[in-house]
Amino acid sequence: MIIVYAIAALGLIGLIFGLLLAMAARFFAVQTDPLIESIKEALPGANCGACGYAGCSNFAEAVAAGEVKANACIPGGNETAQTIAGLLGQEAGDASQPLATVFCIGDCYKASDRYIYDGVQDCTVASDFVGGFKSCASGCLGLGNCVRVCMFSAIRLGEHGLPVVDHDQCTGCGLCLTACPRRIIQILPKGKEGHLVLCSSHERGKSVSAACEVGCIACKACVKACPQEAIEMVDNLAVINLEKCDDCGECVLKCKPGTIHRRDKIPSEADALAFAVVKAAESA
Numbered sequence: 001m002i003i004v005y006a007i008a009a010l011g012l013i014g015l016i017f018g019l020l021l022a023m024a025a026r027f028f029a030v031q032t033d034p035l036i037e038s039i040k041e042a043l044p045g046a047n048c049g050a051c052g053y054a055g056c057s058n059f060a061e062a063v064a065a066g067e068v069k070a071n072a073c074i075p076g077g078n079e080t081a082q083t084i085a086g087l088l089g090q091e092a093g094d095a096s097q098p099l100a101t102v103f104c105i106g107d108c109y110k111a112s113d114r115y116i117y118d119g120v121q122d123c124t125v126a127s128d129f130v131g132g133f134k135s136c137a138s139g140c141l142g143l144g145n146c147v148r149v150c151m152f153s154a155i156r157l158g159e160h161g162l163p164v165v166d167h168d169q170c171t172g173c174g175l176c177l178t179a180c181p182r183r184i185i186q187i188l189p190k191g192k193e194g195h196l197v198l199c200s201s202h203e204r205g206k207s208v209s210a211a212c213e214v215g216c217i218a219c220k221a222c223v224k225a226c227p228q229e230a231i232e233m234v235d236n237l238a239v240i241n242l243e244k245c246d247d248c249g250e251c252v253l254k255c256k257p258g259t260i261h262r263r264d265k266i267p268s269e270a271d272a273l274a275f276a277v278v279k280a281a282e283s284a
Contacts, residue, residue, distance in 0.1 A: 035087065036064045042083040043073055048151050050074040050173035063088070074098065075152070075171035098172030098187045100155070100165050104140040105198045105259070106212040107272045108161035111139050127181040135211035138201040140184055146176035160272035191263065194242040195251060197222075198266065199259050202235045209257075216259045222251035 039060040047055040051072045053062060062068045063084060070088055071081035077097045085091060117126055117133035123145040126132055132141055142161040154169035155176055163176075167190070177185045184200040197216055201208050205217035218236040230244035231251060240251070240260075251260050261267065 033064060036060045038087050039063050039084055042076075042080055042087070044075050044080065046075050046151050046171075046173075048075060048171075048173045048175060050171070050175070075173055077171070097170075097190055099167060099190045100146075100170050100172060100174075100176050101186050101188050101196065101263075101266075102140065102163055102165065102184060103186055103196070103198055103200045104138075104162065104184045105214050105261075105267050106134075106136055106139045106162075107158075108142070109272050110214050111136055111212040123179075124181045132182075136201055136208070136215060137203070138182055138184065138199075139212060139215075140182070145179040145181070146185060149175045149179040151175065158269045158272075160269045162272075164269070188242070188263075193247055194245040194263050195240055195247065195249070195260050196263055196266075197231075197238045197240055197260050199237065202237050204236055214257050214259055217257055219256065221254040221256065222260060225250040225254040 036057075037060075040056055043056040043060065045056055049055070051059045051068070051074065053059040053068075059068070059073065063070060063072070070084040070090055071078075073080050073084070074097065112135040113133050114135050115133055117129070119126060119129060121143045123141045123143045126141050126143055131137055134141060140162055142157065142163070144157045144163070146163050147155045147157050151173070152169050152171055154166045154171070155163050156166070158164045163185075172187050172190075174187050177183070177187055182200065199208075199212075199214070199216040201212070201215050203211075205219060208215040208217050216237050218233060218238070220233060220238075222238050223231045223233060227248060227250060228244045228246055230241045230246075231238055232241075233239075238260075247262070249262075252262075
């Protein structure tokens, strides 16, 4: 009989707690907006923060409240924007995805080092240590901060010591931009049109030449050669206006260090290796 009483007592206790939990679930339930849930389902779920919100849930709430546009999710692109706009009964607008671009081609073959760095493999730490080990104070340190923060596996560190962006995987979220202590990564609209000055140094020409073989030396030859007047000098660095650039290529022909390249022909690891072979042959 003791066992029967014990089982009955446990059953009664369980029933009471079950009723209490049911009542708590009913009275303390948080009502969710079906629209917010639908918007969340349409999002990539990366919680990358590129939209300016802490995560996809916060972004969905902001969209439902009308605080942000339907096309503000950068990783989602046009497809996500169209879906969200359909839920809201709005026009999606332009949601073209941007692309991370590394404005430095001073790889391990072309840019010199001031000293041998054997410390923490972190760009910020290395940059804070007496200004970094690269002779160019604005050049890529190649320690992979941008690679580690990329949630989409769109950046890898090449054997030539520079980050390589996978154009198909990149969503333009901007995490790599903020992770780079030297700010040599920019987020540009996707596209093959236009040329870029792939350098971030604002030093004078002589200093740049001493540190890197492919840095902008501020000679202004590209500025004078551009028939569209799409290039201007900004603090010793040539900058190309992509809206004016018509891909004529005159600037490339006049650029002595070879700093200017078409957007779809940014130097690769193979180019870096070929350069190294040529330099080795010249030295021999």
